[in-house]
Amino acid sequence: MGDEPVNVKEYQELAKQALPKMYYDYFAGGSEDQHTLRENNDAFQRIISIWPRILVDVSKIDMSITILGYKTSAPIMIAPTAMHKLAHPGGEILTAKAAAACDVIMGLTFMSTCTIEEVASSCNAVRFFQLYDIAWLKSITKLPILIKGVLNHEDAAIKAVEIGVEGIIVSNHGACQLDYVPATIAVLEEVVGAVQGRIPVLFDGGIRRGTDVFKALALGAHAVMIGRPIVYGLAAKGEYGVRRVIEMLKLPHSQ
Numbered sequence: 001m002g003d004e005p006v007n008v009k010e011y012q013e014l015a016k017q018a019l020p021k022m023y024y025d026y027f028a029g030g031s032e033d034q035h036t037l038r039e040n041n042d043a044f045q046r047i048i049s050i051w052p053r054i055l056v057d058v059s060k061i062d063m064s065i066t067i068l069g070y071k072t073s074a075p076i077m078i079a080p081t082a083m084h085k086l087a088h089p090g091g092e093i094l095t096a097k098a099a100a101a102c103d104v105i106m107g108l109t110f111m112s113t114c115t116i117e118e119v120a121s122s123c124n125a126v127r128f129f130q131l132y133d134i135a136w137l138k139s140i141t142k143l144p145i146l147i148k149g150v151l152n153h154e155d156a157a158i159k160a161v162e163i164g165v166e167g168i169i170v171s172n173h174g175a176c177q178l179d180y181v182p183a184t185i186a187v188l189e190e191v192v193g194a195v196q197g198r199i200p201v202l203f204d205g206g207i208r209r210g211t212d213v214f215k216a217l218a219l220g221a222h223a224v225m226i227g228r229p230i231v232y233g234l235a236a237k238g239e240y241g242v243r244r245v246i247e248m249l250k251l252p253h254s255q
């Protein structure tokens with residue numbers, strides 16, 4: 001018990017030891033100078049005033065939400081990072097099982113080692129697409145469509161809402177694409193303000209602690225998605241590691 005990792009940073013350290021350097025660098029790294037990668041974390045740490053309330057009845061706390069028709073025990077979802085098999089043999093299935101055990105939703109982009117049906121049968125899986133032709137996509141599926149990668153009010157209010165998608169995800173894809181785009185937590189309020197509650201706004205990028213989840217929700221996100229921490233839990237301790245990471249992020253004051 002004494003050497004049990006107590007936070008996401010320690011899971012990351014274990015993942016670094018467990019994975020071949022090339023795989024670890026792929027998961028942990030960002031694009032170019034990695035400025036946005038650092039900013040995704042640093043911008044959370046610049047939000048420094050959480051005002052606790054006392055004399056509030058907290059004997060019954062219900063963090064569950066219903067989003068896109070799915071009920072989930074907390075406003076936390078697993079972001080699509082693909083290639084979970086690099087972090088652990090059978091990685092996608094183990095992550096799906098952990099998601100089901102913790103009652104959170106898992107997003108999928110594509111499955112490399114198993115079919116989408118196999119994973120979908122293990123948990124509530126929502127599929128995220130990276131396509132631009134929304135009208136075409138709407139014509140071929142009745143699945144809810146979310147646009148991922150929104151970073152400003154024009155894309156959010158004018159394009160995403162008017163085009164009729166079911167939700168948007170404020171994301172810079174974990175700082176894996178264009179470097180020097182802003183940290184996602186820095187633009188969340190602007191996007192939430194533009195959407196004005198018409199569709200759900202999800203958020204990802206840099207969440208490493210329960211207080212980060214709290215900050216994103218306080219700034220208007222309906223739910224958050226977690227990318228790398230899930231991979232670190234998987235690489236370090238398989239399904240158990242993923243479950244522990246999710247449990248730690250559900251707590252507002254993990255170590």
Ligand SMILES: Cc1cc2nc3c(=O)[nH]c(=O)nc-3n(C[C@H](O)[C@H](O)[C@H](O)COP(=O)(O)O)c2cc1C
Pocket residue numbers: 026027028040079080081082109128130148171172173174175176204205206207225226227228229
């Ligand atoms: C190794 C890796 C692969 C990823 N692959 C995809 C992908 O295929 N599709 C996608 O929409 N986002 C992808 N992402 C971005 C994640 O969905 C998510 O936006 C990001 O990881 C969230 O930031 P976080 O890792 O700081 O939690 C990837 C991220 C990583 C780290």
